[in-house]
Amino acid sequence: MRKLILPVLILLSITGCKTTTGSKAYYYLGDTTQKQTTDNKQNIKAPTHNATLDSIITNAWQLNLAYSPELAASLGNKRTAGQLPDLSPESLSEQNKQTQQILNTLKSLDKSKLSKDEIINAKILQDQLQNQVDMYAFKDHYLPITAESGFHAYIASMATSPFNTADDYQHYLDKLAALPAYFAQQTFWLKQGLAAGITPAKVTLIGFEDSISAFIVPVEQSGYFKPFTTFPSHFTETQKNQFTQQGKIAISEKVLPVYQDFYDFMTQEYIPNARQQIAASALPDGPAFYQNRVEYYTTLPMTAEEVHQLGLTEVARIKTEMEQVITNVGYKGTFAEFLHFLRTDPQFYPKTAEELLKEAAYIAKKADAMLPKYFGKLPRTPYGIAPVPAEIAPKYTTGRYAGSDRDDQPGYYWVNTYALDKRPLYEMEALTLHEAVPGHHLQISLNKELTDLPNFRRYSYISAFGEGWGLYSEYLGLEAGFYQDPYSNFGRLTYEMWRAARLVVDTGMHAKGWSRQQAVDFMAGNTALSMHNVNTEIDRYISWPGQALSYKIGELTIKRLRAKAENTLGEKFNIREFHDAILENGSVPMPILEQMIDAYIAQKLS
Template sequence: PKVTLNGFEDSISAYIVPVEKSGYFKPFTQYPSYFTEAQKTQLTQEGRALVEQKVLPLYQNFYDFMTKEYIPNARENIAASSLPNGAEFYENRVRYYTTLNMTSAEVHELGLKEVKRIRQEMEQIIKSVGFNGSFADFLHFLRTDAQFYTTSADQLLKEAAFIAKKADAMLPKYFGKLPRKPYGIAPVPAEIAPKYTTGRYSGSNSDDEPGYYWVNTYALDKRPLYELEALTLHEAVPGHHLQISLNSELTSLPDFRRYGYISAFGEGWGLYCEYLGLEAGFYQDPYSNFGRLTYEMWRAARLVVDTGMHAQGWSRQQAIDFMASNTALSLHNVTTEIDRYISWPGQALSYKIGELTIKRLRAKAEQELGDKFDIRAFHDAVLENGSVPMSILEQQINDFIEAKKATR
C-alpha cells in the first residue's frame, strides 16, 4: 500500500553518498599490518572505482525505480481484504500467525477485552502517582517530559546495558538450562533506523559470533526510558536471545527446526518474558511498570487494529487514533507500527495470542501440579523442543504435567 511507503526512499538515498563516506568503501581504509604500501594503494584505487562505478549507480537506479515507478503505482487501499480473495487470504493469515484455529472476529473481540483489562491497571498507576488530569493528559506528559528521555545515543545504550545485566542475573532462578552464546548491545544501523522499530534482536548462526540486542537511537525524544525494561526483557534475556540461542543448540533437530521461527511461539515468549519481569523484581518504578503495561496494551491493541484494518473496514487514521489513545507509545512509533501492520497482515496477532497461550498453560501446570510445580522445569519444558505451533506446545506441556504427576 502506498501510504506505508512514505519516507521509504530515504532508506535508499542514505546509501547514495560520496565514495569515501560509503560503508562499502570502509574496508579499503583499514588494512592488516602485513600489507605493503603499494598493495594498499592499489586496493584502495580499485575499491574506490568499484564503489563509484558499480555500487552507487545501482542504488541510484533503485531510488529512481521506487520514486518514479513503484511508489506512484502502489495501491491506495490498505486492507488485505481488498485484494483478490482478500477476505479468505486474511483469515488464512490469522490462523497462520496465531497457529490456532481462530477467526479474525474472535481475535478482534479478545483484543477489545484485553484492552479494557489493561486500561484498568493503567488507570490504577496514574492514580497511585497522584497525577491530576485525564488519561490522555498523562500520555502527553509521558511523551513530552524530559525526565523520561536521554540526550545522547550512548546514554540510552548504557541504560539498556544496565537493565540487560540485571536481567542476566535473574536467569538461574527461572531456568535450568541456559544458552552458551552471549549477546551484545548495539544501536540500530543508522541507514535503517528512521523506519525501524524501537528495538530488535539480531541473532547469529555462527559459533564465533554473538547475538545482538539492537536499540534504536534515532530520534531520542521518541525513545522513552519507561519502556526500556520491558523492551530489554523481550529482546535480550530472558526473551529472544535466550529462546533463539537455545533453539539453535538443539543439534538433534534438522536445521529448518533449529533456525526456523514461528511468530506465535517466539513473540509470545518475548511478551511473556516482559510479564515474568514482575516476578523477578523489575518495574519497581511506577512509570516503568506503566511502560510494561503500555507494551502489553500495544500488543493487545494490535489484535484490534490489525483485524480492524484488514477485515472490518477501519481506516489507517482510525487505527492510529485507537493505538495512540490507549498506549503511551510516541506518535512516531504509533504510525511506524500501524504501517507495519498494514504491510504485513496478521503477523502482529502472534504476540498476544502466543503470550496468553503460554500463561494459560502455566496456570494449568500450577493448578494440576500444586507443590510439584517448578518454574525452572516449566520454562525448560516450554523451550526444550524449539519453536513450535501453539497447538503443539499445548500437547507438550500436557505431557510435561502428566510426567511430573507420575514422579514421587
C-alpha cells in the same frame, strides 16, 4: 518478502531478462548466477512414493540451501560464499514446483508409525512448506519491501560479515559485482506488483526513499566500503592495496549506480503509483490471503473476528491495571492527559544516543543476573547492544533482536536511537527483557544449540512462539523485581497494551474496514507510545498483515499453560523446569506446545 528474524534467513528474494525504469535499463546477468545456482541444485532428489520422513526432511533442507546461497555459505559451503540468490521467474517457479512436490510427498506419508518427535517434525515441516507454497501463490515475491525497509537495506548486511581471509574479500567483491543483477530482479518483481495492484499501501511509503538515499554517498563513506578500512594483521600491504582499489571500483561502478537507479525508480514510478487502499482484503484474493496470514501467525484456526474480540477484551483488562497505576502515582488528570504527560515531559527522555544505549546495557546486565533463578539451561552465545542502522532507523520499530547464524558471532539487541524525544526511558525495561534476555536472545540462541533437532527447525522461527515468549518475558520481569518505578511499570503495561491493541487494529484495518486514522487513534488512545512510534507501528501492520497477531496469542497461550502446570502440580511445580520445558524443543506451533506441556505435567505426576 521473506520477513524472517534470523539475519541469514532475513529476506533475499527475485527476475530474469531485461526490464527498464524510465530511460534506464537493468540487465539480468544470467551467465554466472544461473550456472552457480544450477550447480547448487544438482544434489536435490525427486520425491519418491516410498520416501521416509528422514529423506523428506533431507530433501527439503537441501532445497532450502540450494536457493539460499548465503545460508549455505554460513553453514560451510564455500562454493556459494560469493553468490546472491537467483530470484528470476524461472528460478522461483522451479523452487515452488519442487517445494510442492516435497509437500505432496510429506502429506501422503503414512504417519501412523512415527514417534512423537517425528510427528512434531512432520507437522512443523509441513507448515513451513505449505507457507512457502501459499506465499508463492499469493505473489508475496512481488513485495520485497515493507514500510520499515526492504531488500536494499538488508542486503547491505553483507558488509558486516567476518573478513579474515583473502577468500572472504574475494567473495565479497563477487557479491558486489552481482548487486546489479540482484537489484534488477527485485525491480522486476516490484513492477509486476504495480501491474497487479500488489504493492504496499502508498501512505506507508512516505519517506521510504530516505532509506535508499542513505546509501548514495561518496565511496569511502559507504557502509559497503567498511571492510576495506581495516584488514587482518596477516595481510600484506600489497593485498590491502589491491583489495581496497578493487573495492573502490566495485562500489563506484556497481553499488552506487544501482542505488541511484533504484531511488529514481521508487520516487518516479513506484511510490506515485502504489495502491491507495490499506487493507490486505483489498488485494487480489485479499480475504483469503488475510485469513491465511491470521492462521499462519497465530498457528491456530482463529478467524479475524475472533482475534478482534479477544483484543478488545484484553485492552479493557489492561486499561484497568493502567488506571490503577495512575491512581497510585497520585495523578489527578484523565487517562488521556496522563498519556500526554508521559509523551511530553522531558524527564522521561534521553538527551543523547549514548545515554539511551547505556540505559539499555544496564538493564540488560540486570536481566542477565536474573537468569539462573528462572532457567536451568542457558545459551553459550553472548549478545551485544547496538543502535538500529541509521539508514533504516527513521521508519524502524523501537528495538529488535538480530541473531547470528554463526557460532563465532554474537547476537545483537538493536535499540533505535533516532528521534530521542520519542524514545521514553520508562519503556526500556520491557523492551530489553523482550529483545535481549530472557526474551529473543535466550530463546533463539537455545533453539540453534539444539543439535538434536533437524536444521529446518534449528534455523527457523515460528512467530507465535518467539514473539509470545518475548512478551511473556516482559511479564516475567515483574516477578524478577523489575518495574520498581511506577512509570516503568506503566511502560510495561503500555507495551502489553500495545500488543493487545495490535489484535484490534490489525484485524480492524485488514478485515473490518478500519481507516489508518482509526487505527492510529485507537493505538494512541490506549498506549503511552509516542506518536512517532504509533505511526511507524501502524504503517508496519499495514504492510505486514497478520504478523502483529503473534505476540498476544503466543503470550496468552504460555501464561495459560503455566497456570495449568502450577494448578495441577502444586508443590511439584518448579519455575526453572517449566521454562526449560517450554524452550527445550525449540520454536513450535501453539497446539504442539500445549501437547509438550501436558506431557511434562504427566511426567512430573508419574
